[in-house]
Amino acid sequence: MPPRRAITGRSQEPRQRFAEELRLLRSQRRESLRQLGAALGWDWSLFGKMESGQTIGSPEVAEALDQHYGTPGLLLTLWELAAGDPTQFRERYRRYMALEAEALSLWHYAVSVLPGLLQTEGYAHALLSAGGIMGEELTRQVEARIGRRELLDGDDAPRFRAILSEAALRTPLEDTNEWRKQLEHLLDMGERRNVMIQVVRQEVGLHALTNTHTMFLRLPDGRTVAWVETGYSGELVQETAATERLQLSYDLVRDLALSPVESRKFVKQMLEEVPCDPPI
Incomplete structure (x- = not known):
């Protein structure tokens, strides 16, 4: 496993940090996006979007990259932080x-x-309150969820x-x-x-x-x-x-x-x- 790098000067925002780490690892391997895509079996444009921060991909992609770069667990951990932000x-x-x-x-x-599109007001209220939402915020989110059901109304x-x-x-x-x-x-x-x-x-x-x-x-x-x-x-x-x-x-x-x-x-x-x- 490569030596641990200092984080000084690196982004502390999870999504940006994940993208930075991907760019750095590929640069150290002197590998093109197309070569990376061919090696892992995903379209190379996915890795380009991940490195630019447009998407974080899936945990399966992060695990495959960890294996490819010899960084077991590092990229998956950064992916989880980015996904949970x-x-x-x-x-x-x-x-x-x-x-x-x-x-x-x-x-x-x-x-x-x-x-959500099939929930009644009572179900939405119970589900959201079980997640810790209370008071005016609970009322607002229930109303918003019920309002979404209008999407399924009408001839079109x-x-x-x-x-x-x-x-x-x-x-x-x-x-x-x-x-x-x-x-x-x-x-x-x-x-x-x-x-x-x-x-x-x-x-x-x-x-x-x-x-x-x-x-x-x-x-x-x-x-x-x-x-x-x-x-x-x-x-x-x-x-x-x-x-x-x-x-x-x-x-x-x-x-x-x-x-x-x-x-x-x-x-x-x-x-x-x-x-x-x-x-x-």
């Missing part, structure tokens, strides 16, 4: 929201919570496919009335001509998106971009090769999912299992 998260999310408003179609996979609304992990439906709200409203809302939304809801049963086991919330946006110019999110950070993926790999994973998960008809029956079964309030 709240300022960069807000900037990326604003860009995602702008693209979402333009999208002709959207495809989503939900790991453990229902997608985009097509929306939501694939839900069974885990998202096995995690109810504490308030059974609100949970019942949420399940009824899913059934109502599934009747719309532009909305398709499918469920992936737990019995299918591990799959390509087991721990990855993902939204794909098909844009008017023909491009497809993806928003990949964990509970603490999100990444806007715009590189063609990376997006295509994610789409392949999504297609594999869709093949494992129940059909829309069977999924509707499953949600109805979940609704029937919600305890009824005792008579007053």
Whole structure:
């Protein structure tokens, strides 16, 4: 492993530091972007964008670069810091929201919570408050989330496919009335001509998106971009090769999912299992 370098004079902003380290390591190897792309199997333009700070790529790319440069763990750690920087998260999310408003179609996979476009006010309130948001900020974020549902309204609304992990439906709200409203809302939304809801049963086991919330946006110019999110950070993926790999994973998960008809029956079964309030 190369000797540890002093950080004096280096950027302390996580995203910039990550890009600086990538440029320095490639310079020390005297390697071109095209040579790097050929060696690792990714499009060389991805590495150019990472070195310029336009994107941080994925953790898989960071791990591959660590192996290539002989810096085990260094680049992955810097990637995690860059991905977790709240300022960069807000900037990326604003860009995602702008693209979402333009999208002709959207495809989503939900790991453990229902997608925002399908949430009721009660569900959004419970989810956001569980994350520590309170007071006026909680009210503002709930209103903003519910307002986003207008995206699916109207004759020219985009097509929306939501694939839900069974885990998202096995995690109810504490308030059974609100949970019942949420399940009824899913059934109502599934009747719309532009909305398709499918469920992936737990019995299918591990799959390509087991721990990855993902939204794909098909844009008017023909491009497809993806928003990949964990509970603490999100990444806007715009590189063609990376997006295509994610789409392949999504297609594999869709093949494992129940059909829309069977999924509707499953949600109805979940609704029937919600305890009824005792008579007053």
